[in-house]
Amino acid sequence: MLDTVCAGWILLPLGRHPTRHRASRLLQPLIGDDNPAKPRNPGPRNGDDQERGKFARSVLEGSTVALISLFGLGLGGYAYSLFYKRTMRNKIENAFATGYSSQERVALGRISYGTEPDKIQEIVEREYWVPRAEQDVINDVVSGKTRGRYHLVIGERGTGKRALLLEAMRKVNGDGIAMLEAHNDLEVFRTRLGKAIDYEFHEDYIGGLFSIRGPRDSTPLLDIERALNQLEKVALSMRKRRGKPLLMIINNIHLFKDDEAGKHLLEILQQRAEIWAGNELVTTVFTSDEYWTLQRLIPHATNMNVMNIRDVPKDVVNKALQGYRARYHNEHVPQSILDEVFAKVGGRLIFLNQVAKSRDMLDTCIQINRREKSWFLNNCWILGDTMDDDVEEQQKYCAAAIILARALVLRESSATDADQFILPEIPLHEARQIITRADFVQPFDHINVIHIDAHGMVRADSVAMQNAFREVVQENGFEEHLKATLNRLDELESLARTREVAIRDVPGRSGGIVPVQTYCARI
Structure with missing residues (x-):
């Protein structure tokens, strides 16, 4: 039994724990010494050297284990970082794949999730019942036939700017398109941009669990710049496969504040639009209802194309309105009624839709x-x-x-x-x-x-x-x-510019009071 115990103890690695050294010293009288030439009771100096050697081996083993652990942790973190960036780029590519995102589905309505082609066509005819002369131009922009320019679509509220873009998106089934709505709050716009291109701004990055300042701890403008950087990388890789640029639509940019923050945001978006249009990477389309956005963009515009969307002409309105009422209301509208309708609401689509369906x-x-x-x-x-x-x-x-x-x-x-x-x-x-x-x-x-x-x-x-x-x-x-x-x-303006000057009473030389004199002067 003693041989079994000794053999088992010899198989254990030495120098792992101080208790094992004490156990070996206790068993030494029983086991004996294999080396008869070695003195049984070494001197104090030889014992200290053995202890220091054992301590050095322990430190070396612990350091080696720590270095291997750190190397493994670093290698795992690097692999995770590569995996995360690859996954992020794949998500952005998927955002431009054929089909519609949640924002686009909401904008398109029932057209985006209809299954029967005949029913989809009926819905389209109900929604887009007025033919537009600008539709062919917008179709070429959305489909990628028109390249090398970015576009500002400007017009009054309700002229159908977004309807033109949605109809063009429907014809290509949302292939290579990302659409979002502008907002006056930069944080809200940052969130909408991330949702449109499926970019999380490193908010799901595991490195955020550590107490290290991460890439999310920044201003909204820097986050938007990072998102555009990633979009540019994806556009470069997809350009070779697709053979045509991607399309990004930002609706209602007049909702940006007309202040320094809004100016900086417009500058960032315009700079990217200029570079992308020149290299045919991404075609950017802005829509706006107000003239001040055009004033901000014109001084730095080189590749910008401005499309002015106007009301529908009278002859087109009369023909479309007459056909709509005959098809869906079984009514023949006389010309006098059509003339009166146009005289009251003109060719504004937002009003014509209400009139036609009433x-x-x-x-x-x-x-x-x-x-x-x-x-x-x-x-x-x-x-x-x-x-x-x-x-x-x-x-x-x-x-x-x-x-x-x-x-x-x-x-x-x-x-x-x-x-x-x-x-x-x-x-x-x-x-x-x-x-x-x-x-x-x-x-x-x-x-x-x-x-x-x-x-x-x-x-x-x-x-x-x-x-x-x-x-x-x-x-x-x-x-x-x-x-x-x-x-x-x-x-009122004259009163605001008039000042009354009065001189106080002062005693005279003879003890009397000098009368008060008042003067009114217009400044």
Whole structure:
């Protein structure tokens, strides 16, 4: 039994734990010494050397194990990093694959998940029932036939800018397309961009578990820049396989704030759009309702193409509206009704959709005109000569809107072709001269009272808004009310510039009081 114990102990590795050294010393008298020449009781110096040797071997073994562990940990982390980056690029590629993302499905509605082709075609005919002359141009951009440019699609609210893009997306089944909506908050836009291209901004990276400052701890602009960098790498790899550029659509960029942060964001997006368009990597399409975005992009634009989307002409509207009512309402609409509908709402798609699907088209037109007039008066009506001095600045803004509306009404000419009515227009510089202010025209565009197109022409936001202008200007007593408002504003401004100077009473030489003298001066 003692031999078994000794043999088992000899097989154990030496130098692993101090208790094993003590056990070996206890068993030494029983086992004996195999080397008779070696003294049984070594001196103190030989014992210290043996202890130091054993300690050195222990340190060496522990260090080796630690180094191997660190090497394995580093190798595993490096492998995970490569795996994560590869997976991230695959996710971005999948975002541009054929089909639709969740945001695109919401925008397309039932078209994106319909299964029967006949039913999809019926839905398309119901949704896109007005033919557009710009559709072929948009189709070439979305399908990749038009290359080397990036595009700004600008037009009034409700002219069908997004509908044109959605119809083009449907024809290519979303192949190579990512679409997102703009927002005035950079964090929200960062999230929407990541969702559109399926990029997580390293938020799911396991390195975030450590107390190390990670790539997510930064500003939204830096996150957006990182996302665009990854998109550029994916576009380079996909360009060889696809043979045509990817497409990224950013809707409603006028929602970006017109401040420094919004300016920096537009600069980042435009720089990328310029580079990508020149190399045919990604075709970027911006949509906007307001003119200030064009003003921001033009100074640095080299490859930008501006598409101005206008209302649908009258002949197209009459034919489409007549066919829609005959097919889905079994109604033959006379020409007189069609003319009256166009005179009230024009060729604005957002209004025509409401009119075409309503039970009484003329009543819907009247409601639309009433709503537009109410919006204009609630935001821009003047208060006359009884206004308080506290509303002076607000009334200057309203008076400018009323004066501009009157100028647009006066520009209406009886020589205008009644069959193809065109809204009267005023050049932007002339509009500023009429209202004697340069800073009010853009806010009017922002609240959809007027619109400034891509050529710098100012007109009413819609036919319904022009009708509201005409009704207001032609009311009895309008000119007197406007004149009284302007006189009151002049009076308040004059009072603000007038200062009263008074000299206090001072005792005279004879002990009397010098009378007070008051002087008024206009500064």
